[in-house]
Amino acid sequence: MSMSPIPTVLHRKNYHTLFPSDRYSWPAVARGCNTLIISQNADEPLGYLIPLLTHILLNSILLSQLSSSGPIAVLLCQGWEKAQVVYDLLEDSNVSRTLHPVIVLVGTGKDEVKAVKIPKNCLVLVTTPFTFVRLLSCHCFLFLRLHHLLLDEADQLFTLAPDQMATILQHFQKVSASEEKTSCPRQLVAAAKKWTSPMEDLISCHMPNPSIVITVPVEAALYGNIQQVILMTFESNKISVLLGALDFSPDVGQKTLIVANSVQEVEDVFKVKIVLSFHPTILLCTIFCI
Known part of the structure; x- marks a missing residue:
């Protein structure tokens, strides 16, 4: 069996x-x-x-x-x-x-x-x-x-x-x-x-x-009590702009919601998070239609 x-x-x-x-x-x-x-x-x-x-x-x-x-x-x-x-x-x-x-x-x-x-x-x-x-x-x-x-x-x-x-x-x-x-x-x-x-x-x-x-995504935002931040950038520069917007040394623990538009993009952001040993919690969500 x-x-x-x-x-x-x-x-x-x-x-x-x-x-x-x-x-x-x-x-x-x-x-x-x-x-x-x-x-x-x-x-x-x-x-x-x-x-x-x-x-x-x-x-x-x-x-x-x-x-x-x-x-x-x-x-x-x-x-x-x-x-x-x-x-x-x-x-x-x-x-x-x-x-x-x-x-x-x-x-x-x-x-x-x-x-x-x-x-x-x-x-x-x-x-x-x-x-x-x-x-x-x-x-x-x-x-x-x-x-x-x-x-x-x-x-x-x-x-x-x-x-x-x-x-x-x-x-x-x-x-x-x-x-x-x-x-x-x-x-x-x-x-x-x-x-x-x-x-x-x-x-x-x-x-x-x-x-x-x-x-x-909506439920993830509710979970994290997320305050929306809008940043404009070119497609090729998204990761750099994202990293520049994150606080790597917060005084208070943070929850950060990153919404991606493809499975591959979720994986790319997740790999960057691991490499940088990012301490705040990043909640990754995949959306197929936005």
């Missing part, structure tokens, strides 16, 4: 071309980094599932040997329909024989929650914020080795279930602080179409050293 979910899932779903957000976010997610992805295709689960499952598979043997039981990853979706879509993707891949994913959706009845039985070999749980909070109230001991938390359509999650999300993030932070997690750091991945204010707290309080990938 292939340990990678990539061949089967991509082939069956005709996922032949990577989106710009995939090219930048997949390496970070596959390495286990905390990652925030904001893109037009953020509602496509394969955009985050492939690298996440790859990372989980590489660590599943070690994680399954930990003293506690229960899922090592929880995938949160805004409603039962999207949860079913994500679960079907997991079942359609070859990871189901290793990770034994389970979908759980329950109502408000206490007896219904108490009756939930999660198999001991289940390593991935797909659910909604409302159901997960109910599970935590009755089966908290089943989520003591939670290493990966994925927020599908995170902007909608924080809008529709703000109190539940606060409870879930608090639990994730608590269990991740135990000594047992030092050899297997936690990972939080959030995918969204829009930047919203709750994501500021998500990044600052729950995502240490995050990789932030934003391929929607």
Whole structure:
């Protein structure tokens, strides 16, 4: 059995071309980094599932040997329909024989929650914020080795279930602080179409050293609270003018948004940033039509 979910899932779903957000976010997610992805295709689960499952598979043997039981990853979706879509993707891949994913959706009845039985070999749980909070109230001991938390359509999650999300993030932070997690750091991945204010707290309080990938220029500007600066220059002199406008020794840490009109231009600016060891955060976005 292939340990990678990539061949089967991509082939069956005709996922032949990577989106710009995939090219930048997949390496970070596959390495286990905390990652925030904001893109037009953020509602496509394969955009985050492939690298996440790859990372989980590489660590599943070690994680399954930990003293506690229960899922090592929880995938949160805004409603039962999207949860079913994500679960079907997991079942359609070859990871189901290793990770034994389970979908759980329950109502408000206490007896219904108490009756939930999660198999001991289940390593991935797909659910909604409302159901997960109910599970935590009755089966908290089943989520003591939670290493990966994925927020599908995170902007909608924080809008529709703000109190539940606060409870879930608090639990994730608590269990991740135990000594047992030092050899297997936690990972939080959030995918969204829009930047919203709750994501500021998500990044600052729950995502240490995050990789932030934003391929929607307007959302990138909102994230950075950018003040627009217009500079006129010839095509051949753009990089020099750009470097002259940047502050390389800011008194206060800065966020700088550079909007390019081609993938190659993004790569060129990124290479210049690396060569110069530019300290302020440069957020690179690609636009195909401007």
